[in-house]
Amino acid sequence: MEAIHPGFTASTSFCLLLLILLSTSDAQICSAKSPVEFAENNTVGAVVLEITVQPGVTLEFQAPVSPDNPFVLERNSLLAGKVLDYEKNKNHEINIICTKTDTSEKFPLTIVVLVVNLNDNYPLFDQDTYLVNVPEMSPVDTSVGRYAATDLDGQQILYSLTPLSKGFKLRSQTNPDLLVEMPLDYEKVKTVELILTAVDGPPGSDPFSATTTILISILDVDNRPPWFQPCNKHEVGGAVVCQNDGYTGRVVLNEQEPGALPLDPGPLYAIDGDSGIGEAVTYSFLNGDAGGLFRIHPVSGNITMLKPANQLVPIGLTVLAAQSTNRFQFAITSVTISVQLKSLYPPKFQRSQYEGVVTGVGVMATELNAPDKPLRILATDEDYGPEGINPYISYFVDGSSDFAIVGGYLFLTKDLPGGLLTLQLSALDTTNDEKASVQLLLEVTSAGPPPGAFGVVDMAALGATLGVLLLICLAVIVALVVRIRKADADGKKVFEASVFQSSLGRGGQKGGIQFTNEAFQHDEDGDSLGSGSPAPGYLGGSIASGDLPVKSPLPLRSLPRGDDGDDDGSQAGSDSADSEGKDVKPILTKERRVDDGYKSVWFKENAKDEVVIIQDSEEEEEEEEDDDDDVKKPSSSGREEDESPRVRTQRVGFNDTDLDSGLGVKMEDPEDDSEGDEDMNNHL
Numbered sequence: 001m002e003a004i005h006p007g008f009t010a011s012t013s014f015c016l017l018l019l020i021l022l023s024t025s026d027a028q029i030c031s032a033k034s035p036v037e038f039a040e041n042n043t044v045g046a047v048v049l050e051i052t053v054q055p056g057v058t059l060e061f062q063a064p065v066s067p068d069n070p071f072v073l074e075r076n077s078l079l080a081g082k083v084l085d086y087e088k089n090k091n092h093e094i095n096i097i098c099t100k101t102d103t104s105e106k107f108p109l110t111i112v113v114l115v116v117n118l119n120d121n122y123p124l125f126d127q128d129t130y131l132v133n134v135p136e137m138s139p140v141d142t143s144v145g146r147y148a149a150t151d152l153d154g155q156q157i158l159y160s161l162t163p164l165s166k167g168f169k170l171r172s173q174t175n176p177d178l179l180v181e182m183p184l185d186y187e188k189v190k191t192v193e194l195i196l197t198a199v200d201g202p203p204g205s206d207p208f209s210a211t212t213t214i215l216i217s218i219l220d221v222d223n224r225p226p227w228f229q230p231c232n233k234h235e236v237g238g239a240v241v242c243q244n245d246g247y248t249g250r251v252v253l254n255e256q257e258p259g260a261l262p263l264d265p266g267p268l269y270a271i272d273g274d275s276g277i278g279e280a281v282t283y284s285f286l287n288g289d290a291g292g293l294f295r296i297h298p299v300s301g302n303i304t305m306l307k308p309a310n311q312l313v314p315i316g317l318t319v320l321a322a323q324s325t326n327r328f329q330f331a332i333t334s335v336t337i338s339v340q341l342k343s344l345y346p347p348k349f350q351r352s353q354y355e356g357v358v359t360g361v362g363v364m365a366t367e368l369n370a371p372d373k374p375l376r377i378l379a380t381d382e383d384y385g386p387e388g389i390n391p392y393i394s395y396f397v398d399g400s401s402d403f404a405i406v407g408g409y410l411f412l413t414k415d416l417p418g419g420l421l422t423l424q425l426s427a428l429d430t431t432n433d434e435k436a437s438v439q440l441l442l443e444v445t446s447a448g449p450p451p452g453a454f455g456v457v458d459m460a461a462l463g464a465t466l467g468v469l470l471l472i473c474l475a476v477i478v479a480l481v482v483r484i485r486k487a488d489a490d491g492k493k494v495f496e497a498s499v500f501q502s503s504l505g506r507g508g509q510k511g512g513i514q515f516t517n518e519a520f521q522h523d524e525d526g527d528s529l530g531s532g533s534p535a536p537g538y539l540g541g542s543i544a545s546g547d548l549p550v551k552s553p554l555p556l557r558s559l560p561r562g563d564d565g566d567d568d569g570s571q572a573g574s575d576s577a578d579s580e581g582k583d584v585k586p587i588l589t590k591e592r593r594v595d596d597g598y599k600s601v602w603f604k605e606n607a608k609d610e611v612v613i614i615q616d617s618e619e620e621e622e623e624e625e626d627d628d629d630d631v632k633k634p635s636s637s638g639r640e641e642d643e644s645p646r647v648r649t650q651r652v653g654f655n656d657t658d659l660d661s662g663l664g665v666k667m668e669d670p671e672d673d674s675e676g677d678e679d680m681n682n683h684l
Contacts, residue, residue: 030098035112062095149198220276379427
């Protein structure tokens with residue numbers, strides 16, 4: 001070490017180590033946490049922190065002590081002597097001297113106190129009321145202004161606007177920029193009052209709030225042309241249009257009207273459509289002045305005549321009204337002047353006073369002294385010949401809408417209490433506005449309905465009765481229609497059944513199978529044996545299951561020989577089968593056979609549908625005649641059979657499809673033929 005630092009000897013190193021140990025020993029006599037946090041708005045005497053000291057050590061503030069020192073020492077505790085405010089002083093530095101009483105050694109101790117900010121201040125707006133001017137037709141989302149509040153606590157401020165729907169909105173909840181929300185119209189809304197509220201702190205806490213008022217004045221913009229008065233306003237696509245129907249006037253042929261020409265419905269004038277601006281309007285003729293007949297004043301709009309009209313034709317004028325400054329805002333209207341002959345005589349009533357009586361609403365007034373005579377009101381005009389009938393005269397009752405005069409006859413249009421009324425009648429010549437008046441004494445009485453007339457209650461009862469009768473008639477008609485349709489359906493079924501029965505009786509159906517089988521005769525044991533020649537039979541027609549009434553099946557009976565030509569062939573086949581010693585094959589089987597030359601009817605087991613045999617009445621009569629003339633004929637086996645009552649042949653009808661359907665067979669006696677037909681007809 002001496003080689004490195006010549007002046008740094010071993011004794012120097014020892015002294016330095018001793019000083020370090022002494023300093024460490026002094027540092028331990030007092031200590032405290034620093035910095036320390038302490039909330040504002042505290043109570044006086046609250047403990048800021050506890051200072052750790054060794055026995056025999058005292059504490060005091062380092063001189064000089066500031067008079068604004070907000071803390072006090074009490075033994076080893078640092079206390080708040082005043083209420084701290086974060087907004088005034090955010091931190092405090094405290095210097096304390098620790099003194100050891102036995103050695104009088106002193107040790108400095110510095111403590112930093114950080115004041116914790118609390119939300120204890122309200123948000124503040126710069127003004128209690130803000131005045132704002134906004135032009136109408138401002139684009140949506142145009143900024144009107146920013147109205148922010150301040151908070152000394154530095155909290156986030158949330159804004160809200162009331163009412164919500166006044167044409168304005170905030171940019172966001174945290175941004176107090178005021179924006180235009182919808183198009184503004186000065187003629188509809190001229191001022192808007194809004195309340196802006198500022199709240200510090202998040203929702204759910206205990207925040208402070210403040211409000212301010214924003215008064216918005218909508219400024220009118222020159223966006224409308226002049227409007228001729230009077231006019232009817234219409235809104236088209238957000239724009240307001242005021243429509244004027246034009247003006248009319250009258251002049252006398254070959255006479256010059258002095259002064260301003262009177263017009264209907266009033267003097268010609270126009271106003272600026274933008275009422276907030278009210279710019280002056282100038283007038284002029286657009287299509288000429290009718291050959292120098294008229295002149296229009298550019299400021300007042302009054303039309304005057306320059307010379308008389310010499311033709312009995314209407315004169316049309318077009319007037320242009322434009323704003324004095326902005327000539328692009330203008331409007332036009334029409335003025336129609338009718339030229340008439342001069343009237344020498346005004347209308348004149350035929351009586352100096354009319355007297356009448358009226359009994360109810362809609363009832364014609366009658367003469368007071370002659371109730372059966374209608375009250376006729378008539379005014380004549382001598383300008384229209386000796387009779388003086390002027391078709392342009394209209395009649396009315398001055399100042400009353402309770403009466404109407406139609407064709408010169410007076411009617412009451414509203415219920416009035418009974419009594420005597422004094423009215424004034426007027427006759428107006430609509431061509432020149434000449435007018436005549438006369439007094440009317442009218443007695444109003446409430447007469448009941450004439451004898452034999454029906455009242456309101458009677459008519460209501462009659463209407464209800466007619467309504468009920470109409471409903472009953474409709475119900476009967478519907479029932480008859482339903483019954484007729486049902487009868488038509490039943491008749492159709494009966495007709496089809498009759499056609500079907502006739503086809504069976506005449507010898508078969510096109511799709512049927514015809515054959516004869518008398519080989520089945522019951523012996524004593526009930527077995528069927530093939531003997532004898534079969535009688536002629538017929539198998540044809542198709543009978544749908546379920547269409548005919550089902551009867552109990554009859555047992556098959558032995559059938560005698562027939563005399564027809566078909567029997568010979570069948571009998572020959574039977575004799576041939578007997579001679580060859582072969583068994584007769586039954587035609588009723590439960591198994592379907594497809595042997596060549598062999599015909600049979602097979603039936604499925606558990607068949608649900610059955611077929612009813614229909615007897616042929618015509619063939620039955622032929623068989624009865626054959627029974628009377630029956631003679632013995634030699635059989636194929638050389639034997640003769642005794643004459644006996646002939647058994648009528650049963651007939652079974654199937655279609656080809658029925659042979660595979662498993663239909664059951666039922667036999668009926670010929671005697672029941674007619675009864676079966678009747679049952680079938682009834683069933684259909």
